[in-house]
Amino acid sequence: MVEPIVQYKDIHKAFGDIEVLKGINLDIQPGEKVALIGPSGSGKTTIIRLLMTLEQPTSGVIEVNGHNLWQMKNTKGELVEADDKHLRSIRGDIGMVFQHFNLFPHMTILENCMLAPTIVKKQEKSEVRKTALEMLEKVGLADKVDLYPNQLSGGQKQRVAMARALMMKPKVMLFDEVTSALDPELVGEVLEVIRDLAKSGDMAMILVTHEMDFALDIADRVLFLNEGVIEEEGHPKDILVNPQSERLQDFLVRFTSSR
Secondary structure, three states: OOOOOEEEEEEEEEEOOEEEEEEEEEEEOOOOEEEEEOOOOOOHHHHHHHHOOOOOOOEEEEEEOOEEOOEEEOOOOOEEEOOHHHHHHHHOOEEEEOOOOOOOOOOOHHHHHHHHHHHOOOOOHHHHHHHHHHHHHHOOOHHHOOOOHHHOOHHHHHHHHHHHHHOOOOOEEEEEOOOOOOOHHHHHHHHHHHHHHHHHOOOEEEEEOOOHHHHHHHOOEEEEEEOOEEEEEEOHHHHHOOOOOHHHHHHHHHHHHHO
16 A cells, blocks of 8 residues: 555644634545645635645644654654754655746746755756756747746746746645636646646646646546535546535536636
């Protein structure tokens, strides 16, 4: 039995008096592609922000490769809150692509891709440059390496953001509605890159998405979140073509009619 690469164990998350996640239990297998769907405010993005250590759970345990993400043992062997060094160490296996690219405007796209491995992993610049060129070629931007973000389309910026995340060689890649900020004509090019990554790599992926056809195509499993709980989960065809719960049926009907 292969151990999950990520485990959420009874995860709760509240912002003030509002409980966004209400006891999430979720295992992600190595290489598994999991799509998260559901209405706005259902907790989808919070799930991946917790894994990226951008938010801290109110209670519960998250494990990555069998290591507790948010807690560590001190010199006495007691379980205490994780320090920055521990968080960075565990988070090193996780990459994330955001909705709004988050590229550094004063750097070329090649420099954007080279920054983290050079500073965080202290890798030689010559090796990092070679890898960056390979990653930019993988996302179809080998001819744009010397351009700056403001010289690129939204779709191209998002592909740079993917190349940058891949530079850290993550075992888990998180995608947070990466097409939602793009013009409709640019969505296809970004989804095609993700599709290629999903088919060619052994990297696990968690994708928050509203692209149902895309989820149907690449996901191994789809989770429907509603009001902070996993309402329904299963094979994409079961969830998206033959939904069981009334809430999921209503969501898909409303979603389809709004497109």
